[in-house]
Amino acid sequence: MIPFRRLALSSAAAGLLLSACVTDGATPVATPVAQPPAAFQAQLLEDVRILASDEMQGRDTGAPGGEMARNYIVGRLDALGVGAPMMGRLQPWEMTGRTREGPKTFNGVNIIGVIPGTRVSDKYIVVTAHYDHVGVSNGQIYNGADDNASGVATMLALAADLKRQAPEHSVLIVALDGEERGLLGAKHFVEAPPVPLESIAMNLNFDMTARAETDGKLWVTGTWQNPQFRPVLDRIPADGAVALAFGKDTPQDIGEDNWVESSDHAAFYKAQIPFLYLGVNYHPDYHRPSDDFERITPSVFVSATNLSIASFRALDQSLDR
Template sequence: MSRTLRALLAGSALIVLASCAGMEATGPAPEAAPAASADYSQLIADLRTLSADDMEGRDTGAPGGERARAYIVGRLEALGIAAPPMGRLQPWEMQGRNREGPRTYNGVNVLAVIPGTRVTDRYIVITAHYDHVGIADGQIHNGADDNASGVATALEIATRLKAAPPEHSVIFAFLDGEERGLLGARHFVEAPPVPLSSIALNLNFDMTARAETDMKLWVTGTYQNPTLRPILEPVAAESGVALAFGKDTPEDTGANNWVEASDHAAFYRAGLPFLYLGVDYHPDYHRPTDDFDKVDPALFAAATELSWQSFLALDRGLDR
């Protein structure tokens, strides 16, 4: 999640927000989904690799960010997932900000596409930013939860969709420069690989691995897109991790409103349907202690499974 946008929101980003009043639990399980792999070894390996010290915090334009990008490209190529006609890489140059102030960043988004079987000309765009804040005050900020976790979740979904294609066509956009002002997402929307009118939904994963207590996977965006909530409400909890709806109403103020807190904001500003899935704040957010060893692999696997089931429900429920 973006430090710049968090700073614009009231309240400390380092305090776990405990109030979930008024949020509704999910309902009964939907019709059984296709059996998913019980082997999460690659999911965990992706998280470990992307949050390792040799990635140097994956800052935009830095060697660590380039290594993270090469790893993602390698994973997509190994899976045999095609690039869109515009190519695997989407480079950009944009004005952003760091702790010292404004500066120009050169970043690169990584793209992949899987054709749909039912609605081939409508796209679900799955996004996850692979950058983090790099090295600050001599300390590596590994960003295991923010957002190596979302990238690993998206790669797991890509793996499953390669084996069993979706109903809608799906674009995977592993975005750069989120921490510097949603730069990669903004460029994607400004220069999309398909017409914006053909994008049915942006599904954004940012911080999916951990929580301080009572882990929930929050769904932000159903207030703005109310037809999507009934599609997701039947999705059942997975091993102690459930969906929770909110952080998107006018009553959700300051740091408790996530409508523009991550890359989905660029789609929202363009008038496109969006949903954001992510966990709540924890004390290691944007600190050098956001490390792989803080993640409970079983909870992360459950959150990823819940993300997968949510995607399946949306893929089936859209454009009916």
């Protein structure tokens, strides 16, 4: 998540990915599909552990650690059998972004995968999660386990689920670069999308999905701007100790309590593309060197990822109906 003026399973749920929907009238209802619990949890945590390791040096845009993270994500998408769009797997860009010292030109790279839909193949849900973080400062590595290795891991878990059970709409899986430097990768993606902009049905953005123990909530921002999504997600039940919560998107939400432009979904919002942002609340390790893998509670992270996948499935089934 972009900073605001500062740098500063349950056992029953662990084995389930909420990855399918059935209908009750016209309203989709998420239902669980059993997956091997040990394998699912192990891969989810391994993705975060590797992306948030000291070797990645905080994954700053244009830095060697960012390239290492990019290579890892590309390898994971290849291993899952997620194809690339016609333009290719990588989308390089050059843009001016912010640093503590002032504006600077960054060379970043977005990573794109595509999964064809079975019912509406010419409309796309763009699922995003930024893989960059703030790098190294004063000799300390900002590993960014929650921000946003967690969102990337949740997105990869969703991609794996979509390869097991194909989506109804086509899906672009996009690991964005340069979020911490001013949403640079997202802005470039919207300016030069791999598919016509009018074919993008919505953006679903994951940013900080691991540390929901702060308030027991995985926040959904964007239903005030896109009220059609609220009844679709309202019926998704809590998973373990984590439940969906809606807000941080009204005119009454000000400053740090308004997340409408706090992450990559803002670029889609400004392009008038419907969006939803899923993420946890701020915690003491946000944008600090202490945002490490060891601070993640596995059962909480698994529950939040289950809810993220359930949200995608419900949205996928409800669009165009």
